[in-house]
Amino acid sequence: MGGSQDKPQLIIDGKRTDGRAPGELRPIKIEAGVVKNAKGSAYLEWGNNKVLAAVYGPKEAQPKHIADPNKAIIKCRYQMAPFSSLEEHNRSGPNRRAIEISKVTKEVFENVILLDDFPGCEIDVFVEVLQSDGGTRAAGITAAAVAVASSGIPMRDIPYAVSAGKAGDSILLDLNKLEDNYSDADMPVAIAPREGEILLLQMDGNLTKEQTIQALDMIKKAGETIVKIQRDALEAKYR
Numbered sequence: 001m002g003g004s005q006d007k008p009q010l011i012i013d014g015k016r017t018d019g020r021a022p023g024e025l026r027p028i029k030i031e032a033g034v035v036k037n038a039k040g041s042a043y044l045e046w047g048n049n050k051v052l053a054a055v056y057g058p059k060e061a062q063p064k065h066i067a068d069p070n071k072a073i074i075k076c077r078y079q080m081a082p083f084s085s086l087e088e089h090n091r092s093g094p095n096r097r098a099i100e101i102s103k104v105t106k107e108v109f110e111n112v113i114l115l116d117d118f119p120g121c122e123i124d125v126f127v128e129v130l131q132s133d134g135g136t137r138a139a140g141i142t143a144a145a146v147a148v149a150s151s152g153i154p155m156r157d158i159p160y161a162v163s164a165g166k167a168g169d170s171i172l173l174d175l176n177k178l179e180d181n182y183s184d185a186d187m188p189v190a191i192a193p194r195e196g197e198i199l200l201l202q203m204d205g206n207l208t209k210e211q212t213i214q215a216l217d218m219i220k221k222a223g224e225t226i227v228k229i230q231r232d233a234l235e236a237k238y239r
Contacts, residue, residue, distance in 0.1 A: 007182050010167035017178060018047075023218050025162070025174045025225060030143065030233035032150040040151025042233065044143035047176060048133035053143040055151045058121035072118035076106035078140055080129040085177075101137045102127075108141055108161075108190045108199045114154040123153060134177035138162050141190050141200070146230050150237055159199055160226040161190035164215035166207055173218045187212070189219050193227050196220065 010017060020026070026047030035041035038054035045051075061067035078101040079094060094102070109125060125148065127140035138161035145158045165175045166185040180186055185205030192199055198216075207215060 008178065010172075010179055010182060011170050016172065018176060022170050023173045023221075025222050026176065028142075028226065028229050030146055030229055032146050032233045032237040038147070038151075040147045040149070040153070042143045042146035042150065044139055044146075046135065046139045046142070047174075048131060049129070049136055049139045050131040051136065051139045051143045052128045052130060053140065053147040054126045054128075055123065055144070055147045055153065056126075057123040058118040058153065061120060061122040067120045067122075070119055071115035072113070072121040072123055074106050074109050074113065074115070074123050074125060076102045076109065076125040076127070076144075078102040078105055078127040078129075078137070080132060080136070084129050085132045101140070104137070104200055104202070105141055105144065108159055109144070109148065111197075111199050112145075112155045112157050112159055112192055113148065114156065117154060132177070134175050134180040135163050135188070138174075138188050138190070142226060142230065146233055149230075149234055157192040157194045157197075158227070158230055159190050159192050160223055160230060161188060161200065162219050162222050162226060163188040164219050166205065166211060166215075171211060171214050171218060173215075173222055185211075187215055189216065191220065191223055193223055 029045045031043045034043045035054045040055040042053045058072055078098055125144050127144050129136045141161035149158050163175050164187050165172050165183040167183050175186055185207050187203050190200035
């Protein structure tokens with residue numbers, strides 16, 4: 001979020017710096033089943049983001065003392081490759097942001113995977129950001145959902161995620177890195193589309209009640225496109 005005097009103008013003549021309209025998604029491509037040794041996997045390109053997700057398990061929880069005798073546990077690791085962005089260059093190990101995104105991603109999947117079917121087990125979800133340009137937590141959740149679905153691990157729904165934000169008086173969908181850095185608000189949201197259930201909602205900055213409702217409506221509308229891309233990727237794997 002930027003408060004600098006050098007803050008760039010994010011909307012010019014109704015268009016964003018990358019030429020999109022305020023409510024327009026960046027192009028999205030997903031391919032399922034790309035990691036041979038994983039139980040399920042997916043590769044996603046979302047604008048200039050490139051994300052790989054892989055799922056392993058269910059398997060016996062290790063170490064054994066963390067096992068839950070009544071249901072499976074989920075371990076999730078979100079990580080940005082050192083070459084994914086200038087900010088990550090020369091960084092070693094997870095930073096606070098990666099730990100936080102790992103946690104919220106884990107919580108999303110705890111609410112959709114049928115954990116009771118696998119007592120005493122663990123399911124491992126890995127999200128590796130190979131190239132980043134804003135919105136990587138949403139891209140990671142969207143890719144991981146396809147990876148879990150392609151693994152055959154039962155879920156009650158296949159979630160998607162996307163962000164919305166604000167620049168001046170304009171509500172923007174799917175913020176890129178520049179917009180993420182300099183917008184007045186950023187709100188990533190994950191949704192289980194069948195019932196429209198919100199699984200994740202975070203806020204950086206401020207939106208009014210009316211702006212929040214507008215942003216959520218924009219996100220749910222975009223979800224129709226994202227869900228179709230997810231399902232097409234899964235269907236293509238089995239053709």
